[in-house]
Amino acid sequence: MRTNFHTHTERCCHAFGNEESYVSSAIKNGVGVLGFSDHAPFPDRDYGYRMKYEELPEYLRTIDESAERHRGEIQLYKGLETEYLCGYDDYYRQLFDVYGLDYLALGEHMYNSPDGDIKNIFFAQSSSDYVEYALAVCKALETGFFTFVAHPDVMFTNNIAFDDNCQRAMELIIDCAIKHDTILEFNANGYRKGICAYDTGDRNPYPYNKFWELAAKTELRVIVGSDSHDPGQVFDEYMILAIKKAREYKLRLTDNIFRQR
Ligand SMILES: [Zn+2]
Ligand SMILES: [Zn+2]
Numbered sequence: 449m450r451t452n453f454h455t456h457t458e459r460c461c462h463a464f465g466n467e468e469s470y471v472s473s474a475i476k477n478g479v480g481v482l483g484f485s486d487h488a489p490f491p492d493r494d495y496g497y498r499m500k501y502e503e504l505p506e507y508l509r510t511i512d513e514s515a516e517r518h519r520g521e522i523q524l525y526k527g528l529e530t531e532y533l534c535g536y537d538d539y540y541r542q543l544f545d546v547y548g549l550d551y552l553a554l555g556e557h558m559y560n561s562p563d564g565d566i567k568n569i570f571f572a573q574s575s576s577d578y579v580e581y582a583l584a585v586c587k588a589l590e591t592g593f594f595t596f597v598a599h600p601d602v603m604f605t606n607n608i609a610f611d612d613n614c615q616r617a618m619e620l621i622i623d624c625a626i627k628h629d630t631i632l633e634f635n636a637n638g639y640r641k642g643i644c645a646y647d648t649g650d651r652n653p654y655p656y657n658k659f660w661e662l663a664a665k666t667e668l669r670v671i672v673g674s675d676s677h678d679p680g681q682v683f684d685e686y687m688i689l690a691i692k693k694a695r696e697y698k699l700r701l702t703d704n705i706f707r708q709r
């Protein structure tokens with residue numbers, strides 16, 4: 449069945465279209481299950497590129513209303529994509545217990561580095577940052593809050609030569625995902641970003657070859673996610689391409705993050 453659990457909305461201020469427009473696109477493209485995963489706000493601080501904290505109840509209510517309107521046509525889920533940052537455990541718990549969230553996707557763009565700073569993986573200085581990043585991802589998965597990891601290979605967006613640190617970072621993320629039975633996402637948006645120039649040759653920023661070759665050798669479960677920022681992207685040609693590529697890697701694909709092994 450066609451499914452997608454990685455969907456943004458205009459609420460994050462860098463995507464287009466409201467909830468209903470993504471649902472319409474999903475139905476039009478034969479998607480049977482659609483999960484919303486807009487960028488989660490934090491209650492005490494605006495880190496940018498995410499919905500306002502005050503909008504959270506409306507976001508969830510709007511998805512509920514769409515689900516009611518389209519009952520029998522499509523199954524909707526209420527999720528959020530978020531970083532795991534220190535000090536917010538009570539908030540993550542509230543998202544489930546008070547706000548009634550169905551799932552959290554770990555989208556670790558910012559992360560806590562051991563020196564106490566909040567760093568952004570898109571601005572990695574060296575491959576040792578990848579190891580810090582991977583350790584932050586592992587710490588997140590230990591909490592049990594996250595159903596899947598969005599773009600677990602996003603660090604390879606950086607133009608940094610592959611070395612032992614990169615290898616270690618990949619192994620850390622894959623091993624802890626297996627250990628905590630967490631799904632990793634093969635992200636179609638990396639293909640949407642197109643071919644970019646790197647010192648070692650031209651390639652998509654992600655999905656990153658070495659990462660998925662390693663993942664394919666394991667029991668790890670993988671889901672393909674659209675990471676749509678426009679209603680037309682919910683199940684577009686890049687989603688179809690990503691599914692084809694994921695099959696070529698011989699990954700253990702699942703189409704539903706809630707389905708057990
Ligand atoms: Zn993301
Ligand atoms: Zn996303």
